[in-house]
Amino acid sequence: MVTEDGIPFYFPRQFAEARSHIEAIVAMLEEEDPAYDPRGQLNMEAAKLYWGSKDEKKEYNKRLRRFVKFSHDVKQWLTESL
Numbered sequence: 001m002v003t004e005d006g007i008p009f010y011f012p013r014q015f016a017e018a019r020s021h022i023e024a025i026v027a028m029l030e031e032e033d034p035a036y037d038p039r040g041q042l043n044m045e046a047a048k049l050y051w052g053s054k055d056e057k058k059e060y061n062k063r064l065r066r067f068v069k070f071s072h073d074v075k076q077w078l079t080e081s082l
Contacts, residue, residue, distance in 0.1 A: 046060060046063075049063070
């Protein structure tokens with residue numbers, strides 16, 4: 001799960017151990033279909049679409065693809081402009 005600002009949201013088993021944080025981040029990135037967890041609802045509209053009906057899930061994926069393309073295009077533009 002990632003916040004609207006692009007910050008990953010993960011759940012380490014032990015907050016005091018760096019290894020636990022790294023394992024939690026890797027698990028978050030590798031998870032293809034995470035179980036429902038209300039602590040991870042950082043963008044309520046996205047959560048509603050993701051956990052909603054089949055059509056809402058399709059809308060979520062469509063918006064996600066658009067956002068990724070937009071982010072890539074902005075990064076490319078910034079790289080070329082500098």
